[in-house]
Amino acid sequence: MFICTLSCTNNNKSADLSANNRSLTKLGHYLFFDTRLSYNQTKSCASCHDPKFAFTDNYRRSITASGDRVLHNAPSLLNISGYYYYDWANPAVTSLLKQSDRPMFSITPTELGMTGHEAEIIERIKHDQLYLTSFKNIFGEEKDPFTLLNIKKALEAYVRSLQALSSHYDKFIKGDSAALTISAQQGMRLFFSDKLKCASCHQPPLFTTVAITHNKDSVYFNTGLYNIHDSGSYPVADVGIATITGDATDNGKFKTPSLRNVGLTAPYTHDGSVNTLEEMIDIYQRGGRTINSGPYQGDGKLNLNKDPQITGFALSTNEKKQLIDFLLALTDSSVLVNPAFQNPFPSNK
Numbered sequence: 001m002f003i004c005t006l007s008c009t010n011n012n013k014s015a016d017l018s019a020n021n022r023s024l025t026k027l028g029h030y031l032f033f034d035t036r037l038s039y040n041q042t043k044s045c046a047s048c049h050d051p052k053f054a055f056t057d058n059y060r061r062s063i064t065a066s067g068d069r070v071l072h073n074a075p076s077l078l079n080i081s082g083y084y085y086y087d088w089a090n091p092a093v094t095s096l097l098k099q100s101d102r103p104m105f106s107i108t109p110t111e112l113g114m115t116g117h118e119a120e121i122i123e124r125i126k127h128d129q130l131y132l133t134s135f136k137n138i139f140g141e142e143k144d145p146f147t148l149l150n151i152k153k154a155l156e157a158y159v160r161s162l163q164a165l166s167s168h169y170d171k172f173i174k175g176d177s178a179a180l181t182i183s184a185q186q187g188m189r190l191f192f193s194d195k196l197k198c199a200s201c202h203q204p205p206l207f208t209t210v211a212i213t214h215n216k217d218s219v220y221f222n223t224g225l226y227n228i229h230d231s232g233s234y235p236v237a238d239v240g241i242a243t244i245t246g247d248a249t250d251n252g253k254f255k256t257p258s259l260r261n262v263g264l265t266a267p268y269t270h271d272g273s274v275n276t277l278e279e280m281i282d283i284y285q286r287g288g289r290t291i292n293s294g295p296y297q298g299d300g301k302l303n304l305n306k307d308p309q310i311t312g313f314a315l316s317t318n319e320k321k322q323l324i325d326f327l328l329a330l331t332d333s334s335v336l337v338n339p340a341f342q343n344p345f346p347s348n349k
Contacts, residue, residue, distance in 0.1 A: 020138060023137060024153065024154050024157040025154075025157040025160075025161045026134070027131075027134045027135070027138060027158075028154035028156070028157045028158025028159070029158050029340065029344055030130065030134075031045075031125075031158070032044065032046055032049075032155060032158050033045070033343045033344060033345055034125070035047075036124045037112055037114070037125075038065040038112040038113055038114075039065060039110070039116075039117040039120075040065055040113065041124075042065050043064065047063075048062040048070075048074040048103070049074060049077050051341040051343075052336060053265060054076045054078055054164070054335055055077040055162060056074045056076050058267075059074070059267075059272065060267050060271065060272030060273065061073055061271065064109050064111045065110060065111065065113045066109065066113065070109055070111060071109075071238055071271075072088045072089070072238075072270050072271060072272075073088075073267065073268075073269065073270060073271060073272035075088065075257055076258065076260070076261055076265050078162050078163070078164045078258075078332075078335065079162070079163055079164060079165065079211075079258065079260060081096075081162075082206060082211040083210045084210060084211070084213065085210050085216065085219055086099040087102075088254050088255050088270045089220075089238070089240045090244050091216040091219070091220060091244065096159055096160065097153070100155055100156065104148075118148060122147075122148070125146070125151075126146045131146075135150065138154075162341065164260070164261065164332035164335045164338075165260075166332045167331055167332045168180055168184070168331075169329045169330050172329075179329075183321065183322045183325040184326045184328075184329045185326075187319075187322035187323040187325045187327070188329075190319060190326070191323060191326055195313055196315075197309065201256050207259035207330065208256050208257060209256050210255060210256060211258075219255055219256055220241050220253040220256070221253055221254070221256060221309075222234075222240070222251070222253045222254075222303065222306050222307055223283075223284075223288070223300075223306065224283075224287065224288025224289060224300035224301055224303050224306040224310050225273070225274075225288070225300050226252060226291070226296055226303070227288070227299055227301075228295075228296055228298045229297060229298050230298045230302060231298070232251065232304045233251055233252075234252040235296060238270070238271060240252050240253040240254045240270075241253045249305055250305075252303065252306075253305075254269075254270040255270075259330055260330050260331075260332070261330065261331050261335065262327050262328075262330060262331070263277075263327065263328040263330070263331040277324050277327060278324065281315070281320055281323060281324070283300075284310065285312060285313055285314070285315055285320075286301060287301045287310055287312030288301030288303060288306060288310060
């Protein structure tokens, strides 16, 4: 009898916890798309992480609520619940709660611009009936459920729910031999081959080492995108994790992005300076990018801080097409139609 009672109690607690998580995720869904979270009510989280671009925004660098540019290209939020690191150039950011501090509270540049406007933003949402009910139902045991921490918890729950793992590649590895074209299958062989070694940094299932290891030295790499005046340096305003570590050999090291949904997430790299997959492959094929003129002139192939894995390789025109066909097969197009990924507000809001 005791065992049965304990089991029933635990099951009820699990059910309550699951229901609470669903409610928290639903609340986060609304908050994610709500421009009232920005100081001037012009931007939401979805402004930089738009579902139609696999939760990126198609800009080289996103535009803030103040009209400025952020430092980095907006990365996709899909499947990041399994990551160990979240920031392009800050290995100290190892949780989604901590990651949300920058877009919410950053001052230079201002992103959502909550700093100094916290009370005003809270007042906006606490008088909305949907939020009034949701915050009280979820955080009702707290004296004041309307807090920035609770907003962050709801946003975290929603971002964790952004899963998209039903690409043609996924169907193929589950046994659907027709899910990949012959060209894409050839591209997959190239991707995993010793010739290209793409998978050494872009390991499945999420096609990034960020979901594989806690070792930052296996996550952050200098890939030879820059070598300003052949000095070994990246642009001074954005030198990668060297800003955090203070180690000159970390100059140009940035987080390895996931290749899932890469067909929807152009432009590429930490600063959005690569426009197409063809261009990206050309850079890796050469073993680094060369910039022939301007303030960033230099040969990235010769950057002494470049990771030794970036050695270059030879691809025929047909092989390059096959590789791109495989990369495009990593797209889960359900992200474009999944109701849980769309703006829950009326179109005129």
